Amino acid sequence: MADSLRRLVNSSSFSLLQQKLESWYKDYHVISCDQNLNRCCELVELTSKIQGQLFSILNQTAREGGHYAGVETLKTRLLPWLGTCFTMASSSFLRTPALTSFSLVDAQLALDDTKNKSATTLLATEDEILQLRAELRSAQDQVELYKRKLDVFDDYERQVRMLRDEVSILTAEKTVLQERLVRSRSPSPLPPRSRASSPLRSESPTRAQLTNSARHARLVSRFSDLYATERLEAQSLLRRYIDDLETVQRIIFIAAVESFQAAKLAFRQFKLRVRKTLGPSHFGPETLEDAVMDYIVRNLDLYDVQASVNDVINAMNVNPRISFPAEVDFVLISSFIREMCRIAFAMQTLDPPLDLAFSTDGELYNDIKYRRSYDSEFTAPLVVYHVWPALVEDDAVIVKGEAVTRRGALVKSALWRSRSRSSSPVRSRSGSPTRTLMFNRSLSPERLTISRL
Secondary structure: OHHHHHHHHHHOHHHHHHHHHHHHHHHOOOOOHHHHHHHHHHHHHHHHHHHHHHHHHHHHHHHHOOOOOOHHHHHHHHHHHHHHHHHHHHHHHHHHHHHHHHHHHHHHHHHHHHHHHHHHHHHHHHHHHHHHHHHHHHHHHHHHHHHHHHHHHHHHHHHHHHHHHHHHHHHHHHHHHHHHHHHHHOOOOOOHHHHOOOHHHHOOOOHHHHOHHHHHHHHHHHHHHHHHHHHHHHHHHHHOOOOOHHHHHHHHHHHHHHHHHHHHHHHHHHHHHHHHHHOOOOOOOOOHHHHHHHHHHHOHHHOOHHHHHHHHHHHHHOOOOOOOOOOOOHHHHHHHHHHHHHHHHHHOOOOOOOEEOOOOOOOEOOOOOEEEOOOOOOOOOEEEEEEEOOEEEOOEEEEOEEEEEOOOHHHHHHHHHHHHHHOOHHHHOOOOHHHHHHHHHOOOHHHHHHHHO
16 A cells, blocks of 8 residues: 555656646637647546546555454545435436437427428429429520511511512513503504514513513522522531531532533423424414523423432432442432522523533632632642532623632542442442432433433
């Protein structure tokens, strides 16, 4: 016991505890909460160590006194202290559930309040979402309504242009009829027999001649609209199946050229049939050629445009300059080909007729005939391929085409031709039933004869 007490005295535990208490008191308002708790736990640990040493000394002292020595002291001092500690601990344990229950009730109330607020906020958010959806649907309906109105407005503008053309035609006819009326009322020095062969009667213009300038302006404008609208629609349609933009532009250019060739051939055949029909029964002041042309102008709807569309698709199917995946059919752009054939057929009724300028890959770039595309090399002198043909009238360009210029155009054109020839047109396009049917139709003797013309 004496040794344990000496070690406790020599360790100066109480002085160390006092120093730590004083240091903690000085730094209590300076350090953080975690540091204060660490200081307190450190003091509790130190106090428990001192209490353990004191209980060891108490045990050794009680052993040295024998069985009955120090019993009264333990009863009067130690046991009441221990009972007080356990009573305080039990009372704290008894109070803790009550406090915990109150805390739980408060937490439950707070949680219910939060749930109510969240539910209210959620309902408000759902109402806002429904309102926004309703507004979105209303906006979409308005957009659709505006689109329909815009389409109707475009139709009105188209009808207005057509009516203006008709008015100009009727005005010209009215002027001619008035001149004829004035001439018929004026005294003529010629006898009545010579009126049928009068030069005034023979020089009277036909409907085709009267409407030539108006039809010329309308067809040139329609050709420009075809480049700006229908060409881009056909290009976007082909781009869904073909990734190479150059291939798509080559297909559209070849479709335009072949449409003009088919329309010109159909016009010559139609003109021959009309001349053969009107020849035996023709009489009047105008010549047979003027009568034939006037009949064609008045009956453009008799043109079998679908036959020309089929001829164009057949010609494109065997064109070695085009190579594309077998799952794509040229029938996709049949509406573009049909409109191009109609315009080309109507252009042959003009005096002089309109045609496309001759073009070939690798030709020298001509600023009068073409304008460069946005992805061209503006210093390159040769044309790699054409995007849109130029429209000419008596070898004079009236509407420019579009071409792509790059350096090494001859080499690229040769590579393109060799790549196109390496894939057989019949084999690469045999997967499409529609194209196979059209190709078989093109093998008939009549169509072979027409294509050779």
